[in-house]
Amino acid sequence: EAGVTQFPSHSVIEKGQTVTLRCDPISGHDNLYWYRRVMGKEIKFLLHFVKESKQDESGMPNNRFLAERTGGTYSTLKVQPAELEDSGVYFCASSHFRAGEGYEQYFGPGTRLTVT
Amino acid sequence: DAKTTQPPSMDCAEGRAANLPCNHSTISGNEYVYWYRQIHSQGPQYIIHGLKNNETNEMASLIITEDRKSSTLILPHATLRDTAVYYCIVRVALGGNNRKLIWGLGTSLAVNP
Numbered sequence: 720e721a722g723v724t725q726f727p728s729h730s731v732i733e734k735g736q737t738v739t740l741r742c743d744p745i746s747g748h749d750n751l752y753w754y755r756r757v758m759g760k761e762i763k764f765l766l767h768f769v770k771e772s773k774q775d776e777s778g779m780p781n782n783r784f785l786a787e788r789t790g791g792t793y794s795t796l797k798v799q800p801a802e803l804e805d806s807g808v809y810f811c812a813s814s815h816f817r818a819g820e821g822y823e824q825y826f827g828p829g830t831r832l833t834v835t
Numbered sequence: 836d837a838k839t840t841q842p843p844s845m846d847c848a849e850g851r852a853a854n855l856p857c858n859h860s861t862i863s864g865n866e867y868v869y870w871y872r873q874i875h876s877q878g879p880q881y882i883i884h885g886l887k888n889n890e891t892n893e894m895a896s897l898i899i900t901e902d903r904k905s906s907t908l909i910l911p912h913a914t915l916r917d918t919a920v921y922y923c924i925v926r927v928a929l930g931g932n933n934r935k936l937i938w939g940l941g942t943s944l945a946v947n948p
Contacts, residue, residue, distance in 0.1 A: 723878070750934075752935075752936075754936075754938075760940075761938045761939055761940050761941075762879070762922075762936075762938040763938070764935050764936065764937070767935065775935065810878055810879065812878075812879075814934070822934040823881050823884070824881070824934070824936065825881065826871075826878035826879045826880070827878050828876070828877055828878045829878055
């Protein structure tokens with residue numbers, strides 16, 4: 720089966736501009752997560768969707784970040800306006816409960832965002 | 836905040852067992868220990884997880900101490916392709932099917948020929 724895909728792989732924007740990251744989860748996975756790693760820091764949870772609903776957005780840094788998952792398929796994460804401290808790698812993961820396997824999260828390759 | 840601590844780096848000879856330690860002294864009773872790894876420029880890859888019993892799969896073994904305050908990931912016969920950053924993670928269950936992963940900084944494992 721196809722894995723989690725993310726687009727773009729790398730984005731370079733200027734401070735104040737807008738960027739939209741996209742994540743396509745594994746087909747059939749209801750759970751979709753966004754994580755971020757800022758340089759030198761640990762990977763941090765941002766938010767969790769169940770289908771199209773936000774289950775937990777406690778990790779979102781501030782209101783410049785907007786995540787959507789219309790129709791419960793792919794998700795977008797928009798940063799508007801971008802600031803220098805938003806630079807980092809943004810990971811998307813998806814999961815689906817399977818008896819005997821639990822909720823293992825499968826990660827995409829990440830989007831490297833650089834704000835200059 | 837991170838719930839795990841790991842050594843920042845380790846070396847291992849190819850073909851030997853790699854034993855990666857992790858401390859999680861504040862883990863709660865319903866929180867699982869997960870291990871992921873990240874090979875350069877790829878996304879994190881799931882390895883194994885456990886609650887209190889030792890676990891083994893085709894990739895690795897996980898040994899969890901009886902008090903659950905620490906664990907060890909064992910790669911029985913490390914290869915050069917196992918060179919990666921290994922993350923010991925506590926998975927928090929928040930109700931429903933929300934399973935948030937709390938990451939540490941990981942251990943950078945170098946497998947040497």
